[in-house]
Amino acid sequence: MTMLTDEIKQALIDQALLYQKRAYAPYSNYAVGAAVLADDMQIYGGANIENSAYPSGLCAERVAIFHAISEANKKILAVVVATKNGGSPCGSCRQVMREFGAPDMPIILVDEEGDIVLESTLEGMLPYSFGPEDLI
Amino acid sequence: MTMLTDEIKQALIDQALLYQKRAYAPYSNYAVGAAVLADDMQIYGGANIENSAYPSGLCAERVAIFHAISEANKKILAVVVATKNGGSPCGSCRQVMREFGAPDMPIILVDEEGDIVLESTLEGMLPYSFGPEDLI
Amino acid sequence: MTMLTDEIKQALIDQALLYQKRAYAPYSNYAVGAAVLADDMQIYGGANIENSAYPSGLCAERVAIFHAISEANKKILAVVVATKNGGSPCGSCRQVMREFGAPDMPIILVDEEGDIVLESTLEGMLPYSFGPEDLI
Amino acid sequence: MTMLTDEIKQALIDQALLYQKRAYAPYSNYAVGAAVLADDMQIYGGANIENSAYPSGLCAERVAIFHAISEANKKILAVVVATKNGGSPCGSCRQVMREFGAPDMPIILVDEEGDIVLESTLEGMLPYSFGPEDLI
Numbered sequence: 001m002t003m004l005t006d007e008i009k010q011a012l013i014d015q016a017l018l019y020q021k022r023a024y025a026p027y028s029n030y031a032v033g034a035a036v037l038a039d040d041m042q043i044y045g046g047a048n049i050e051n052s053a054y055p056s057g058l059c060a061e062r063v064a065i066f067h068a069i070s071e072a073n074k075k076i077l078a079v080v081v082a083t084k085n086g087g088s089p090c091g092s093c094r095q096v097m098r099e100f101g102a103p104d105m106p107i108i109l110v111d112e113e114g115d116i117v118l119e120s121t122l123e124g125m126l127p128y129s130f131g132p133e134d135l136i
Numbered sequence: 137m138t139m140l141t142d143e144i145k146q147a148l149i150d151q152a153l154l155y156q157k158r159a160y161a162p163y164s165n166y167a168v169g170a171a172v173l174a175d176d177m178q179i180y181g182g183a184n185i186e187n188s189a190y191p192s193g194l195c196a197e198r199v200a201i202f203h204a205i206s207e208a209n210k211k212i213l214a215v216v217v218a219t220k221n222g223g224s225p226c227g228s229c230r231q232v233m234r235e236f237g238a239p240d241m242p243i244i245l246v247d248e249e250g251d252i253v254l255e256s257t258l259e260g261m262l263p264y265s266f267g268p269e270d271l272i
Numbered sequence: 273m274t275m276l277t278d279e280i281k282q283a284l285i286d287q288a289l290l291y292q293k294r295a296y297a298p299y300s301n302y303a304v305g306a307a308v309l310a311d312d313m314q315i316y317g318g319a320n321i322e323n324s325a326y327p328s329g330l331c332a333e334r335v336a337i338f339h340a341i342s343e344a345n346k347k348i349l350a351v352v353v354a355t356k357n358g359g360s361p362c363g364s365c366r367q368v369m370r371e372f373g374a375p376d377m378p379i380i381l382v383d384e385e386g387d388i389v390l391e392s393t394l395e396g397m398l399p400y401s402f403g404p405e406d407l408i
Numbered sequence: 409m410t411m412l413t414d415e416i417k418q419a420l421i422d423q424a425l426l427y428q429k430r431a432y433a434p435y436s437n438y439a440v441g442a443a444v445l446a447d448d449m450q451i452y453g454g455a456n457i458e459n460s461a462y463p464s465g466l467c468a469e470r471v472a473i474f475h476a477i478s479e480a481n482k483k484i485l486a487v488v489v490a491t492k493n494g495g496s497p498c499g500s501c502r503q504v505m506r507e508f509g510a511p512d513m514p515i516i517l518v519d520e521e522g523d524i525v526l527e528s529t530l531e532g533m534l535p536y537s538f539g540p541e542d543l544i
Contacts, residue, residue: 052539
């Protein structure tokens with residue numbers, strides 16, 4: 001597993017909490033912030049951005065990952081998610097992580113105090129996954 | 137766990153294989169069929185339906201589940217997926233199953249001969265999931 | 273344009289209204305029903321099916337179209353949508369119609385009384401569209 | 409309509425071309441770049457980021473817009489899209505623009521030389537749209 005130093009872990013939590021405040025969530029009122037460590041060792045953030053046509057919105061995790069990958073990094077090394085109650089990434093976000101993260105990539109969930117609610121990994125949250133090598 | 141009789145399990149596999157043949161997959165050439173047992177004990181099928189704007193397509197599992205739920209059943213009891221290589225449901229499909237299936241709902245993957253490649257459950261494939269009770 | 277007889281048009285409206293009642297919309301409370309005429313001259317219906325992870329839900333129009341295409345028909349000839357206020361298909365649903373419908377395919381919006389609010393076409397609702405021939 | 413100065417228009421085109429090079433499009437080989445002008449007068453870019461589960465990918469336009477809105481700006485003022493052949497935004501991307509752009513927001517399509525292929529507006533590309541005020 002990627003070993004996150006305490007300093008990097010805290011920086012990721014801080015960014016996730018910052019982006020949670022930037023959520024556009026007028027329909028669910030459930031604000032989510034995410035922070036992603038990419039392989040350039042930069043942190044990229046994202047908030048959930050909803051839409052009046054609900055399926056057209058996007059979760060914070062994916063906003064952050066798509067942003068990170070657009071900045072020319074094709075690997076992600078860790079994901080932190082901040083919500084009011086330590087809510088978990090949806091399956092769609094896990095699938096997007098799967099394309100760019102290793103099985104042991106850390107996924108850390110925090111509440112809005114920044115307290116860690118769960119530490120898992122990509123494989124821990126998306127076992128028996130479908131990935132590029134399955135598309136034959 | 138919902139106990140599937142051998143008869144129902146085989147009927148689900150047969151339907152998944154039938155729908156695999158109906159796939160609209162001109163972009164990936166990866167045909168997928170799915171069959172869902174709903175709480176009216178009827179089986180609903182679906183194929184993957186792609187789109188030239190790739191993100192606008194939909195996986196077979198979700199086509200089948202949305203069809204089942206539209207037919208007035210708000211619970212699903214089992215999902216079978218057929219692909220050439222026993223490929224697994226993507227995370228997005230698992231999330232849709234999460235809304236309508238119990239944690240111990242069987243998910244069965246078969247290859248195009250109908251041979252079972254994996255038998256798991258919803259919780260087995262989407263642990264630490266996000267669901268309706270988390271949206272506070 | 274496909275000329276819809278009054279009889280077929282009314283049958284589509286009736287089906288859209290029927291499926292509107294089957295919506296699973298606990299988050300938005302905005303029930304939508306859709307009915308699609310496929311090239312086997314059968315009508316396929318769908319309701320909007322939401323998800324606690326909002327982006328993982330699906331609109332009624334797409335539920336109906338994916339169902340229709342899964343039943344082995346690769347063309348759709350008309351779409352009718354029923355909502356409380358004659359609401360319009362979202363852009364994502366229009367994109368899915370684009371893969372399977374002709375530019376002059378009728379799109380008809382009705383309110384929950386079944387009164388027609390708008391009659392347009394696919395090209396009328398998605399001009400300058402992106403389709404299979406653009407993916408070079 | 410927002411009047412774009414020649415300078416801003418060219419800056420948007422340059423950014424869209426830059427992000428096109430950052431596309432992760434191993435499945436379609438159709439690279440897309442987008443640039444968005446937000447109401448802080450900053451330009452935000454995005455590339456299309458595909459996924460082996462095709463529907464889990466995202467178009468460049470939405471990557472750029474979600475990034476822009478996450479950076480605390482809730483309005484977008486212009487969108488430029490770069491592809492090899494001047495391809496148009498899909499319906500889903502238009503729907504996301506609808507949440508944050510005015511009807512007369514410029515949408516400009518360029519080819520990979522940066523030559524303008526089409527200049528339109530949000531209303532020109534998504535007439536009779538569904539938006540926040542329809543969700544009653």
